[in-house]
Amino acid sequence: MxxxxxxxxxxxxxxxxxxxxxxxxxxxxxxxxxxxxxxxxxxxxxxxxxxxxxxxxxxxxxxxxxxxxxxxxxxxxxxxxxxxxxxxxxxxxxxxxxxxxxxxxxxxxxxxxxxxxxxxxxxxxxxxxxxxxxxxxxxxxxxxxxxxxxxxxxxxxxxxxxxAPVYLEESGLWSKPGLFSWDRIDTGTRLLLEHVPDTPVEFCMDLCCGYGALAVGMLDRGMSIAHLALVDADIRALRLAERNLRRFDVPCRAYWLDAAREDLPGSMDLIVCNPPFHEDQHRDSGLGRAVLSRACASLRIGGQLWAVANRQLPYERTLYEAAGEVHVVAQEKGFKVLMARKGG
Ligand SMILES: C[S@@+](CC[C@H](N)C(=O)[O-])C[C@H]1O[C@@H](n2cnc3c(N)ncnc32)[C@H](O)[C@@H]1O
The missing domain is CATH 3.40.50.150 (Vaccinia Virus protein VP39)
Incomplete structure (x- = not known):
C-alpha cells in the first residue's frame, strides 16, 4: 500500500x-x-x-x-x-x-x-x-x-x-433509521414532487434515491414511466427503494454508485434528484455540484433534470454549464426547485 x-x-x-x-x-x-x-x-x-x-x-x-x-x-x-x-x-x-x-x-x-x-x-x-x-x-x-x-x-x-425497517403508514414506504429523513418525507422532496410534470417518459432516473420517495411519489399519482433507474451510494437505502417499487408494474433497475465520481446510466428523458449536501458529517456543496453535473451528462438531448436544494446552495451555474438551460421553477419554505434542459 x-x-x-x-x-x-x-x-x-x-x-x-x-x-x-x-x-x-x-x-x-x-x-x-x-x-x-x-x-x-x-x-x-x-x-x-x-x-x-x-x-x-x-x-x-x-x-x-x-x-x-x-x-x-x-x-x-x-x-x-x-x-x-x-x-x-x-x-x-x-x-x-x-x-x-x-x-x-x-x-x-x-x-x-x-x-x-x-x-x-x-x-x-x-x-x-x-x-x-x-x-x-x-x-x-x-x-x-x-x-x-x-x-x-x-x-x-x-x-x-x-x-429494523419500519413501514411508514403516511407515505406507504419502507424505511429504516440512519437513512436521510428516514421517518417522514423531507419537505424539499415534497416540494419537488409538487412541481415535476406528469408527462409520460421512457427513461427516468431517481438519482440519489434514498428509500425511493420521489419515484414512488411520481408513480403513485399515475405518471407513466417505461423504465426506471434507481441510484444511490448507500446500499441500505437502495435495497429499500427496490422493495418500495416492487408494487408498481415498472421495470426498475438499481445502481449502487458514487454519483459524484462514477458514470451514471445514460440517455435519460427525465432525472429527479434531491442531491446530497454532506458526506458523513462533512457539509460540502461541491458534492451536490458534482452529482448534478454528472446527472446532466446522463440526459439525452432535450431531456430534463428536476432538482431541489436549500435556497442558498449555488447550483444554477453548474447546471447552466452542464446542460445549457436552467430555470428556478419555485422557491418555498427555504428550498428552490430547479429545472435544467439539455441542449444540443
Ligand atoms: C438528500 S438525500 C435524498 C434522498 C431521497 N431522494 C429523498 O428525497 O428522500 C440524498 C441521498 O444521496 C445519497 N448519496 C450521498 N452521497 C452520494 C453519492 N456520492 N452518490 C450517490 N448517492 C449519494 C444519500 O445516501 C441519500 O440517500
Missing part, C-alpha cells in the same frame, strides 16, 4: 485512527472484522489483520477496495475481534453493535471508538450491558473494549428491533 498516496487522498478521522492503531497493537494474533470501516491513513497499520469490512457507502467502499480490503454486504462468521465505528444514527449503530456481538467468537473482543463531540460517553453505557468495559481516552476520543462472555440474545434482539 502506498502510504503517501493514501494520506494525500483520505480524510483524517481521529476516532478511526485511534481504533485502528490500538487494534493493530493488541490483536496481532488473529484476524477480525471492521464495521462501518472508514478509509483513513492509519488503516494501513491494521489492513493485514482485517478479514473483511462492512461499509454501506459506495464512496468508502471504492477506497477500501483500492487499499486491497475485502468488503462484504453483511457481517457474518465467528471472529476473534470486531471493530466498530458508530454511525450518526444511534438506532442504526445499535443494530450494527448487535451484529458485531453476534459474529464474535466466545472470548472475542468488541472494540468501539467514538469522538467525544459525537457522544462517546453514551456508548459506554450501552456497552456495559454487554459486559465489563475497558476504556481508553486519546485525542478527544474514547475507545472501548468488551470481551464476549455471554451471548446476550435478548439485548441483541431489542437493539436489532430499534434498527
Amino acid at each position: 502506498n502510504q503517501a498516496a493514501v494520506e494525500g487522498r483520505l480524510r483524517i478521522c481521529p476516532e478511526a485512527c485511534l481504533l485502528y492503531r490500538v487494534i493493530a497493537r493488541e490483536e496481532s494474533a488473529g484476524s477480525g472484522w471492521l464495521l462501518n470501516a472508514v478509509p483513513v491513513p492509519d488503516l494501513a497499520v491494521l489492513a493485514p489483520l482485517i478479514d473483511r469490512c462492512w461499509q454501506p457507502m459506495r464512496y468508502h467502499v471504492l477506497q477500501l477496495e483500492s487499499l486491497g480490503l475485502r468488503v462484504a454486504e453483511e457481517a457474518a462468521g465467528e471472529h476473534a475481534w470486531v471493530g466498530v465505528l458508530p454511525m450518526k444514527s444511534k438506532r442504526a449503530t445499535l443494530g450494527m453493535l448487535a451484529r458485531a456481538w453476534s459474529c464474535l467468537a466466545r472470548g472475542g473482543r468488541l472494540w468501539l471508538a467514538a469522538a467525544n463531540r459525537h457522544g462517546a460517553r453514551s456508548w459506554q453505557s450501552f456497552l456495559e450491558q454487554l459486559g465489563e468495559v475497558r476504556v481508553m481516552s486519546k485525542n478527544k476520543c474514547r475507545l472501548f473494549c468488551v470481551v464476549k462472555r455471554l451471548p446476550r440474545q435478548e439485548l441483541l434482539s431489542s437493539w436489532q428491533k430499534r434498527a
Whole structure:
C-alpha cells in the first residue's frame, strides 16, 4: 500500500485512527472484522489483520477496495475481534453493535471508538450491558473494549428491533433509521414532487434515491414511466427503494454508485434528484455540484433534470454549464426547485 498516496487522498478521522492503531497493537494474533470501516491513513497499520469490512457507502467502499480490503454486504462468521465505528444514527449503530456481538467468537473482543463531540460517553453505557468495559481516552476520543462472555440474545434482539425497517403508514414506504429523513418525507422532496410534470417518459432516473420517495411519489399519482433507474451510494437505502417499487408494474433497475465520481446510466428523458449536501458529517456543496453535473451528462438531448436544494446552495451555474438551460421553477419554505434542459 502506498502510504503517501493514501494520506494525500483520505480524510483524517481521529476516532478511526485511534481504533485502528490500538487494534493493530493488541490483536496481532488473529484476524477480525471492521464495521462501518472508514478509509483513513492509519488503516494501513491494521489492513493485514482485517478479514473483511462492512461499509454501506459506495464512496468508502471504492477506497477500501483500492487499499486491497475485502468488503462484504453483511457481517457474518465467528471472529476473534470486531471493530466498530458508530454511525450518526444511534438506532442504526445499535443494530450494527448487535451484529458485531453476534459474529464474535466466545472470548472475542468488541472494540468501539467514538469522538467525544459525537457522544462517546453514551456508548459506554450501552456497552456495559454487554459486559465489563475497558476504556481508553486519546485525542478527544474514547475507545472501548468488551470481551464476549455471554451471548446476550435478548439485548441483541431489542437493539436489532430499534434498527429494523419500519413501514411508514403516511407515505406507504419502507424505511429504516440512519437513512436521510428516514421517518417522514423531507419537505424539499415534497416540494419537488409538487412541481415535476406528469408527462409520460421512457427513461427516468431517481438519482440519489434514498428509500425511493420521489419515484414512488411520481408513480403513485399515475405518471407513466417505461423504465426506471434507481441510484444511490448507500446500499441500505437502495435495497429499500427496490422493495418500495416492487408494487408498481415498472421495470426498475438499481445502481449502487458514487454519483459524484462514477458514470451514471445514460440517455435519460427525465432525472429527479434531491442531491446530497454532506458526506458523513462533512457539509460540502461541491458534492451536490458534482452529482448534478454528472446527472446532466446522463440526459439525452432535450431531456430534463428536476432538482431541489436549500435556497442558498449555488447550483444554477453548474447546471447552466452542464446542460445549457436552467430555470428556478419555485422557491418555498427555504428550498428552490430547479429545472435544467439539455441542449444540443
Ligand atoms: C438528500 S438525500 C435524498 C434522498 C431521497 N431522494 C429523498 O428525497 O428522500 C440524498 C441521498 O444521496 C445519497 N448519496 C450521498 N452521497 C452520494 C453519492 N456520492 N452518490 C450517490 N448517492 C449519494 C444519500 O445516501 C441519500 O440517500
